[in-house]
Amino acid sequence: KSLKKNPKIIIVGAGLSGLSAAVRLIENGYDDILILEAENRIGGRIHSVKFSDGFVDLGGQWVHGEKNNSVYEMVDGKYDFGETGFDNYYPTFMQSDGATLDQEMCQKLGDSAFKILFSSYDEMSKFQGSVDEFFKSAFKKEALRAKADYSLTNEMIDFYEKEMNIWNGSMTWKDLSAPLHCISGHNAGIQHLTWKRDGFKKFIDFLIQDNQEVLDKIMLNKKVVNIQWTKNYENKLPIVTTADGYKYFADHIIFTGSLGVLKDQHRTLFSPQLPITLRRAIENMGYGVIGKVFLEFDQSFWPINEKNWVAYGFLWTKEDMKELKGTKREWLLDVQAFAKVDAFPNVLEALLAGRHMKEFETIPDEQIIDDTMWLLEKFLQKQLPRPNSMTRTKWLTNPNYMGSYSFNSVNAWKFNISTKDLQETLFNLKKKPEILFAGEHTDELYSSNAHGAVNSGYRAADELLKYYL
Numbered sequence: 001k002s003l004k005k006n007p008k009i010i011i012v013g014a015g016l017s018g019l020s021a022a023v024r025l026i027e028n029g030y031d032d033i034l035i036l037e038a039e040n041r042i043g044g045r046i047h048s049v050k051f052s053d054g055f056v057d058l059g060g061q062w063v064h065g066e067k068n069n070s071v072y073e074m075v076d077g078k079y080d081f082g083e084t085g086f087d088n089y090y091p092t093f094m095q096s097d098g099a100t101l102d103q104e105m106c107q108k109l110g111d112s113a114f115k116i117l118f119s120s121y122d123e124m125s126k127f128q129g130s131v132d133e134f135f136k137s138a139f140k141k142e143a144l145r146a147k148a149d150y151s152l153t154n155e156m157i158d159f160y161e162k163e164m165n166i167w168n169g170s171m172t173w174k175d176l177s178a179p180l181h182c183i184s185g186h187n188a189g190i191q192h193l194t195w196k197r198d199g200f201k202k203f204i205d206f207l208i209q210d211n212q213e214v215l216d217k218i219m220l221n222k223k224v225v226n227i228q229w230t231k232n233y234e235n236k237l238p239i240v241t242t243a244d245g246y247k248y249f250a251d252h253i254i255f256t257g258s259l260g261v262l263k264d265q266h267r268t269l270f271s272p273q274l275p276i277t278l279r280r281a282i283e284n285m286g287y288g289v290i291g292k293v294f295l296e297f298d299q300s301f302w303p304i305n306e307k308n309w310v311a312y313g314f315l316w317t318k319e320d321m322k323e324l325k326g327t328k329r330e331w332l333l334d335v336q337a338f339a340k341v342d343a344f345p346n347v348l349e350a351l352l353a354g355r356h357m358k359e360f361e362t363i364p365d366e367q368i369i370d371d372t373m374w375l376l377e378k379f380l381q382k383q384l385p386r387p388n389s390m391t392r393t394k395w396l397t398n399p400n401y402m403g404s405y406s407f408n409s410v411n412a413w414k415f416n417i418s419t420k421d422l423q424e425t426l427f428n429l430k431k432k433p434e435i436l437f438a439g440e441h442t443d444e445l446y447s448s449n450a451h452g453a454v455n456s457g458y459r460a461a462d463e464l465l466k467y468y469l
């Protein structure tokens with residue numbers, strides 16, 4: 001066959017997967033690349049913003065594990081990671097009435113919760129339902145055995161639902177598939193390594209350090225609105241149209257927009273329509289959102305000097321929930337914890353996920369400060385200083401993301417769909433790979449993670465390299 005020596009490749013998106021694909025192609029001599037990025041910056045869901053005396057991460061924050069983790073391995077020995085300490089310690093559990101909670105009992109229940117969620121894979125993998133159903137029935141038995149109070153048991157269940165929603169980006173753990181939860185990849189080693197005051201953006205420096213030319217190939221503020229692929233033709237080229245009306249031709253296109261973008265826009269983004277197999281996978285794989293609020297104070301009022309202190313964990317009573325339902329502060333019900341931030345002694349970070357994320361993202365900054373301070377004062381039972389500054393996330397309402405990351409849903413299990421189905425390459429009649437898909441949601445083992453995104457970019461680039469070899 002007569003193949004072009006240096007085909008034209010368009011990569012849609014300059015997040016980790018797009019940049020990784022570009023680097024891999026350039027390293028192999030394929031440098032006729034154009035990267036079209038909708039935002040006015042690179043990095044995508046890696047978004048480190050200036051805050052306090054460094055950078056905090058609105059997107060990917062921690063390196064989860066060391067073994068077989070492409071992010072960790074790329075910088076191993078070249079970067080001195082920090083550590084949040086979440087792996088080995090429990091938060092200080094708090095209740096809104098200031099009652100002194102039996103921390104030992106809470107931790108005992110916490111141990112049971114972790115065992116059920118992360119060490120019962122034998123039973124869980126055979127369970128056909130959701131993580132919610134599996135967890136509740138097992139946890140209630142454990143709580144009974146531990147002679148835990150009925151209301152504490154329910155408050156802990158609510159706490160671990162939030163934990164799982166934050167891990168998975170789900171709105172409710174009723175959507176999380178129990179058997180698929182058991183097959184997600186795990187990278188051994190420390191689970192919460194940090195980039196200290198540098199932010200995750202530091203990783204991008206490592207990723208492109210030997211191929212800086214990749215930066216010259218990026219066009220910012222170039223939102224792709226349509227990709228016309230040539231399904232039934234042999235000798236036509238696909239055409240990419242951007243929102244400003246420009247058209248670009250290419251031999252191959254690597255599309256890295258999020259699963260949220262695909263769910264929302266695939267019907268208008270691709271003409272002709274994507275194959276039914278791919279559409280089914282897009283529609284049924286899970287994708288949701290988490291939120292973060294960073295607050296900076298003059299000085300810490302949390303026990304930052306206690307070696308093992310990691311966070312305040314909120315146990316919401318029924319009365320608390322009733323009090324907030326129907327009010328403008330209802331979104332606070334999604335807040336699980338306020339955690340310390342490694343390398344920032346004066347910064348607290350709230351983590352949240354659940355049913356109120358749209359409200360959270362659409363209320364003004366001033367209200368976010370008022371509400372989070374109201375919440376902290378309620379649980380800590382004291383007056384607190386106002387923060388000097390605040391920054392928060394808005395991933396769901398940004399049309400270039402529509403959420404934070406993908407998860408293995410109950411529907412994916414029901415319809416036998418895996419992340420692999422989201423990798424389906426579109427070929428033209430000559431069997432030329434025309435549109436390839438990358439992005440965290442397409443990685444078989446580490447979807448939802450930064451290293452999953454990197455792996456997916458390499459995989460898509462390798463598929464093209466293989467074609468040319």
Ligand SMILES: Cc1cc2nc3c(=O)[nH]c(=O)nc-3n(C[C@H](O)[C@H](O)[C@H](O)COP(=O)(O)OP(=O)(O)OC[C@H]3O[C@@H](n4cnc5c(N)ncnc54)[C@H](O)[C@@H]3O)c2cc1C
Nearest residue numbers: 013015016017038044045060061062224439440449450453
């Ligand atoms: C809040 C949050 C917390 C996270 N925490 C962690 C963590 O602690 N550890 C971890 O490992 N991972 C974490 N992740 C996940 C990790 O950040 C992502 O998996 C990874 O960054 C995704 O990279 P990607 O290239 O797949 O997608 P993206 O980063 O979304 O890149 C895709 C790019 O395509 C662009 N785009 C979209 N549509 C178009 C279009 N039509 N035209 C042109 N461009 C388009 C987007 O703007 C974006 O830049 C977190 C993510 C979020 C949001």
